[in-house]
Amino acid sequence: MTEPEFETVIGLEVHVQLQLASKLFAPTEYAAGGEPNTRVSVIELGLPGVLPALNERAVELAIRAGLALESTIGARVHFDRKNYFYPDLPKGYQITQLDRPLCVGGRVPLGEGEFGALQRIHLEEDAGKSSHHAAGSLVDLNRAGAALIEIVGQPDLRSPEQAFRFLTRLKQILQYAEVSECDMEKGSLRCDANISLRPVGSETLGTKVELKNLNSPRMVERALEYEVRRQTAILATGGKVTAETRGWHDELGESRSQRSKENAPDYRYLPDPDLPVLELDAAFVAARRAEIGELPTARRDRYRAAHGLGADDAEALTRDRTVGDWFEQVVAAGADAKAACNWLVEDLLPRLRERGLGLAVSPIAPGRLATLIGLVQQKSLTQPAARQVLDHLLDHDVTPEQAVRELGLGRIADEVTLRPLCEAAIAELPAAAADVAAGKDKAIDALKGRVMRATKGRADPQVLDAVLRAVIGGPQSA
Secondary structure, three states: OOOOOEEEEEEEEEEEEOOOOEOOOOOOEOOOOOOOOOOOOHHHHOOOOOOOOOOHHHHHHHHHHHHHOOOEEOOEEOOEEEEOOOOOOOOOEEEEOOOOOOEEOOEEEEEOOEEEEEEEEEEEEOOOEEEEEOOEEEEEOOOOOOEEEEEEEOOOEOOHHHHHHHHHHHHHHHHHOOOOOOOOOOOOEEEEEEEEEEEOOOOOOOOOEEEEEEOOHHHHHHHHHHHHHHHHHHHHOOOOOOOEEEEEEOOOOEEEEEEEOOOOOOOOOEEOOOOOOEEOOHHHHHHHHHHOOOOHHHHHHHHHHHHOOOHHHHHHHHOOHHHHHHHHHHHHOOOOHHHHHHHHHHHHHHHHHHOOOOHHHOOOOHHHHHHHHHHHHOOOOOHHHHHHHHHHHHHOOOOHHHHHHHHOOOOEOOHHHHHHHHHHHHHHOHHHHHHHHOOOHHHHHHHHHHHHHHOOOOEOHHHHHHHHHHHHOOOOOO
């Protein structure tokens, strides 16, 4: 395989909307959605004589995010005005933080001993939302002034796949720390990706391209993969990459130029004269640290140590905090940990997704899933029959035991009942029976399948295997 000529350099900038009921510098109610321009105050409009008042809870959540991401919290921070004119910013400037951000440094664990380093995390207010139509452009200011943190990653990611892991793990940490819902579809987490290529071995960064319109971690990965191919093709033929902002069009599988970065605007940052320097004492920061519960990495480690789960199982259970919480309730109700993981991840969650439901509104309580798992492990139910019971429980408010009786799905484990069914299967598939008698062990699966269908999955697999082999008279299983 030919060694690559160019090294990829990626840095992510992530805007996260804090989980608050009011805005950053005004008591205005904030919630996603609603009629346009109905949640706007004189503060966001920048009317003469009004003064911003910092939302203390926003500071607390931003510090919590910084601590969860191993950042250093500043002792003295201040706010700055970023000046620019755009329809979704009525007062003509955005309140943000330039040279004294709330959090400095930090890192995101990527797994397998890898980390994505952070430059900083700062507080800022959101802008309104513009929408463009054939008849003109519209502005909704409901979002203006909402509390954001901007998480700026170092340009130390070296592949689109690493960027995917960075964003996925970042979302997990912020959700576990209860900083934000991090729902990219609702806009509570937005990501821009900066990417450049440079010759392998070079320490000089290449020309940077910014990618926007990225609505999921997988979309970020796809957009970056495309951009690697696009820039490689340009550089390989002696061309020069243009410094620009490009919008990703997922339906087309390509990015398109939006604007050049050669003449970047001068935002004329200046300290906000209406907001005093914010001094944070050690006790205030320590109180925020005490609010942080178990984070994903620690939970994964605990699941592996306490329950003997593998890395993949621990990862599946910690992608979403609700899944891990639910798993722990199933285990607390008496289920084996490995079985609880399998039934939750492979059986219950897919069925809930098909119904458009989440675990928070699951018709099946953790205790009932634990009971169902117990019936399987006690050999009162086969796995196929238990899945039929699971489907029944999703549609009927009954116990697993009641569902078994209603469906007639008790396990069949006696030879007297199974022998005639095995004889019928052999009569229907004589060639398979002959293969088993000749030592071709795989052929018995077809016979088992016939009996399982006849018993609706109720036949005990081990007893069934023994009865089939006894009737056939061939070699016994090892």
